[in-house]
Amino acid sequence: MNSAMPDTKPSGRKRASVDIMTWGPFIALLALAVLGVLINPAFLGLDNLSNMLTRSAFIGVIAIGATFVITAGGLDLSVGSMAAFIAGVMIILMNSLVEQFGAGLTTVLFGVGASLLLGLCAGFINGVVTTKGKIEAFIVTLGTMGIYRSLVTYLADGGTLSLDWGVRDIYRPVYYASLLGIPVPVLVFLVVAVIGYILLNHTRFGRYCFAIGSNEKVAEYSAISVDRIKTLTYMLQGLCVALATIIYVPRLGSASGATGVLWELEAIAAVIIGGTVLKGGHGRIWGTVVGAIMLTMIGNILNLTDAISNYLNGTVQGIIIIVAVYLQRASWRKLAP
Amino acid sequence: MPNKRLTTTSQPRTSATFTKRTLAAFATVAALGLPTLAMAEETVIGVSIPAATHGWTGGVNYHAEQAKKRLEALYPDISITISTAGGPSEQANDLEDLVSLRGIDALVVLPFESGPLTGPVRRVKESGAFVTVVDRGLEQEGIEDLYVAGNNQEMGRVSGQYIRQKLDGQGDIVVLRGIPTVIDDERVQGFQEALEGSDINILDMQYANWNRDDGFEVMQDFLTRFDNIDAVWAQDDDTALGVIAAVRQAEREDEMFIIGGAGMKGIIKRVMEGDELVPADVLYPPAMIATAMDLTVQNFVSNGPVVGEYILGSPLITPENAEQYYFPDSPY
Numbered sequence: 001m002n003s004a005m006p007d008t009k010p011s012g013r014k015r016a017s018v019d020i021m022t023w024g025p026f027i028a029l030l031a032l033a034v035l036g037v038l039i040n041p042a043f044l045g046l047d048n049l050s051n052m053l054t055r056s057a058f059i060g061v062i063a064i065g066a067t068f069v070i071t072a073g074g075l076d077l078s079v080g081s082m083a084a085f086i087a088g089v090m091i092i093l094m095n096s097l098v099e100q101f102g103a104g105l106t107t108v109l110f111g112v113g114a115s116l117l118l119g120l121c122a123g124f125i126n127g128v129v130t131t132k133g134k135i136e137a138f139i140v141t142l143g144t145m146g147i148y149r150s151l152v153t154y155l156a157d158g159g160t161l162s163l164d165w166g167v168r169d170i171y172r173p174v175y176y177a178s179l180l181g182i183p184v185p186v187l188v189f190l191v192v193a194v195i196g197y198i199l200l201n202h203t204r205f206g207r208y209c210f211a212i213g214s215n216e217k218v219a220e221y222s223a224i225s226v227d228r229i230k231t232l233t234y235m236l237q238g239l240c241v242a243l244a245t246i247i248y249v250p251r252l253g254s255a256s257g258a259t260g261v262l263w264e265l266e267a268i269a270a271v272i273i274g275g276t277v278l279k280g281g282h283g284r285i286w287g288t289v290v291g292a293i294m295l296t297m298i299g300n301i302l303n304l305t306d307a308i309s310n311y312l313n314g315t316v317q318g319i320i321i322i323v324a325v326y327l328q329r330a331s332w333r334k335l336a337p
Numbered sequence: 338m339p340n341k342r343l344t345t346t347s348q349p350r351t352s353a354t355f356t357k358r359t360l361a362a363f364a365t366v367a368a369l370g371l372p373t374l375a376m377a378e379e380t381v382i383g384v385s386i387p388a389a390t391h392g393w394t395g396g397v398n399y400h401a402e403q404a405k406k407r408l409e410a411l412y413p414d415i416s417i418t419i420s421t422a423g424g425p426s427e428q429a430n431d432l433e434d435l436v437s438l439r440g441i442d443a444l445v446v447l448p449f450e451s452g453p454l455t456g457p458v459r460r461v462k463e464s465g466a467f468v469t470v471v472d473r474g475l476e477q478e479g480i481e482d483l484y485v486a487g488n489n490q491e492m493g494r495v496s497g498q499y500i501r502q503k504l505d506g507q508g509d510i511v512v513l514r515g516i517p518t519v520i521d522d523e524r525v526q527g528f529q530e531a532l533e534g535s536d537i538n539i540l541d542m543q544y545a546n547w548n549r550d551d552g553f554e555v556m557q558d559f560l561t562r563f564d565n566i567d568a569v570w571a572q573d574d575d576t577a578l579g580v581i582a583a584v585r586q587a588e589r590e591d592e593m594f595i596i597g598g599a600g601m602k603g604i605i606k607r608v609m610e611g612d613e614l615v616p617a618d619v620l621y622p623p624a625m626i627a628t629a630m631d632l633t634v635q636n637f638v639s640n641g642p643v644v645g646e647y648i649l650g651s652p653l654i655t656p657e658n659a660e661q662y663y664f665p666d667s668p669y
Contacts, residue, residue: 040562047587048561055554158389158398159668160575162603176586252549252582258391258575259550303558306541311517313544 025274025290028324032297040304050183052300053293054175057185058083058244060292062263063270064196064285065240068233069137070271071200071283073213076126076234077141079241080263081148086118086245087255088152091161094171103166111171111249115242122148123238127231145264153257163253175250185247189289192243197285199236209233213280270295273324294324379416380637382443383435383466385428386626388421389668391547392575393599396623396669397447404627408634415634425449429457436464443467443636445629451476451519467636471629473520483636484646485629487621492651493524493572496596496619497531499653500568503594503616507536508567511559513545513552513576524572524598540566545576552579560587568594574601574618581614590614599623600654600662601669609659618654620662623669625649 036043062079069076094111101107126144130137155161163171177184200206208229211219220226249255272278273294274287298320302313384405389395398421405417418439422428428449435441444461448454448470455475462468462480470481500510512528515521525542532539540563545551552571559566560583569584571577577597584590590613597604598619607615632643654662 042561045561048558051557051561055557153389156395157668158395160392160395252553252579254549254578256392256549257389257395258548299554300558303543303555304562310514310542310544 024327025287025294025324028273028327029290029294029297032294032301032320036297036301036304039301039307043301043304048300048304050178050186052296053186053189054183055300056293056296057189058248059263059266059270059295060189060289061192061240061244061247062237063267063274063288063292064192065237066267066271067196067274067276067283067285067288068200068209069237070268070276070278071213071280072209072230072233073216073280074130074137074230074233075141075268076237077138077264078122078126078144078148079237079267080260081145081152082119082122082238082241082260083245083248083263084152084255084257084259084261085148085155086115086122086242087249087259088155088161089118090115090245090249091163091253091255092155094167095164098164098167103164103170105170107167108171111167112246115246116239119238119240119242119245120235121238122241123235124231126238127234130234131227131230149257152255152259156256158257160254160256163249168250168253171250171253173250175247188243188247192240193285193289200283200285205229205232209283210281213277213282215281266295267292269321273321295321379414380442381439382415382417382445382630382633383432383439383441384417384419384445384626384630385431385435386419386421386447387428387449388423392601392669393547393573393621393623396599396601396667397626399667399669400624400627401630404630408630412634412638415637417630422449425453428454432457432461436461436466441466443469443633445469445471445626445633447471447626447629448473448475455480467633469629469633471626482644483629483632485625485632485649486647487625487649488651489520489523489621490527492598492619492621493527493529494531495651495653496524496570496572496598497528499617499619500570500596501532501535501537504537504567509538509540509563509565510568510570511540511556511563511566512542512570513555513572513580514542515544515547515572515576517544521572528570528572545571545573545579547573547575549575549579552576553583554579556580556583557586560584560589566593568596571595571597573597574599574604577604577615584614599669602664602667605654605659605663608654608656609663611656616655618659620650620652620654622649622662624664 042048066076066079090111093114094107097107097110126141129135129140174184179187200209208224211222211224212226212229216226270291271288273291274284276283276287298317302308302316308316384401386397386401387394389398401419405419408415409417418435420431420435422431435444444466446458448458451473455477458468458470458475459477459480468481469483469485471485472487474484474486475481514525541559543555545555552575556579569580571580574597577595580595584593594616595614596617596619598621600618600620600622604615604618608618628647628649632647635641636643
């Protein structure tokens with residue numbers, strides 16, 4: 001992951017500061033990894049690294065979608081609930097298809113298809129209500145967050161939805177299998193990141209996102225169809241949530257009202273740790289990837305030691321996040337005239 | 338559903354149709370003053386519970402609904418209102434509404450948290466209602482008429498005893514704790530007491546928040562850290578499901594066994610089928626809400642006294658007795 005290229009900013013000015021801002025998250029990640037090794041050598045074990053990267057894949061994939069939304073000046077708080085809702089619908093659908101198609105690949109493919117469709121639709125709704133309804137994204141997605149959360153609770157009757165055991169065995173490799181020694185979720189994470197990077201930094205769509213996030217009015221006067229682009233970012237976010245859910249469901253084969261709680265905050269945190277600006281106008285995919293890994297790594301390191309009281313886990317987490325972002329912003333401020 | 342206020346105003350109408358207005362007014366006063374007339378009225382019982390935000394509270398909701406159906410069918414004069422709250426302050430509002438809008442004669446409450454709800458429950462008591470507190474005790478004594486609860490310390494003790502016995506008093510174990518609360522502390526305390534004096538070594542304890550995903554991740558890290566684990570106390574069946582998935586992923590099923598807790602149907606089914614990975618479970622039943630509702634109704638229909646404390650045991654669920662704790666229709 002360290003060989004990731006620093007993204008090229010559209011404007012070539014302030015080269016020195018750009019470098020530090022770009023590499024800041026990587027340096028923080030490295031420092032954290034060193035801390036991990038010092039605390040427990042098992043941290044560097046192949047199993048642990050693969051566990052950790054696999055775990056970070058959910059938040060990571062969602063956060064890549066969030067990078068687009070935030071870069072274009074939006075915000076999506078509904079992602080955690082959306083993931084839970086999609087997971088719930090997938091499980092119900094696959095369970096009901098077992099009778100017709102048996103516990104086979106067809107059933108799983110239907111589930112996956114439904115997930116992608118639902119994600120796109122949910123994103124479309126967030127986007128259209130925000131842009132056409134002229135309501136703040138915060139309010140719209142706060143609303144849909146509550147809606148999806150209660151829908152999944154309703155679907156599960158307040159309990160837990162469990163996937164049919166036959167389907168589970170077919171679907172299991174999507175989370176647990178490895179290709180060329182790399183767990184499938186990590187591969188998905190990587191592919192989504194590469195596509196996201198190209199989309200954000202090397203296409204017109206990406207440039208429009210930057211422009212809209214910097215100044216929506218100016219973008220509009222520059223003949224960018226702001227509403228369409230913004231809606232597309234929410235749909236992209238929905239698609240990412242769907243992908244994350246597709247790799248999440250085979251892990252435990254269940255969904256409940258407690259699934260994906262606070263994922264939205266973790267995703268937003270990953271995006272900001274990575275150097276994307278919360279108020280929009282600048283986004284960084286590789287930074288987001290590092291941010292997501294860092295968040296998981298903190299939890300992992302805390303689990304590998306008993307030197308820190310369990311009661312203080314949240315404190316350690318909070319301090320590391322703030323320090324990571326501070327270092328990055330402070331060095332940037334010092335170097336920029 | 339007719340509330341009490343409606344029925345009290347309708348009372349004078351039936352008894353005073355033959356008189357003039359002055360007499361009707363007099364009859365109203367008489368009706369209010371005579372408890373014998375009120376006896377024929379419907380008794381309204383308010384049930385206030387947390388919303389189904391995780392497995393166990395989902396079970397509470399299911400069993401409350403079941404008890405409501407059963408009790409209302411059995412006693413036509415009893416009317417039960419269930420309200421669910423998403424947090425302590427919402428629950429406090431619910432309690433106010435139950436008193437002012439429903440005019441409840443009795444309250445069955447499973448408080449979200451003891452501290453913030455002590456005051457609101459006391460105000461319900463001051464309105465004259467019979468108060469039953471379930472699972473979590475209030476911070477002030479003497480408010481409730483009836484206290485129905487599981488025994489958290491006992492739950493931990495039974496789990497500890499089982500692990501101690503199954504391991505023959507020696508081995509390495511890990512513990513996944515719940516959400517940092519009094520409930521969790523009491524369980525862990527009971528668990529540790531049961532292990533005292535044995536050669537069982539608790540390698541580490543971490544919070545898994547009674548949650549599947551957290552259980553999975555914490556267990557993965559335990560498996561990374563420790564080369565030998567003889568048993569896992571997950572304390573909760575949701576957590577246990579996450580632990581099972583992590584152990585299966587690491588292919589270390591033969592090395593250890595896992596003890597959850599509460600009585601989720603999926604886990605009880607495994608116990609029933611003799612799964613070696615999950616040889617037993619310890620009950621902490623969400624159905625205790627139904628026990629509380631039953632006893633509260635008895636206060637109005639039976640001549641036997643029910644005031645006092647009713648503490649449920651935390652029996653060990655083994656393949657031999659699992660069937661009686663298995664509710665396939667419950668969401669939990």
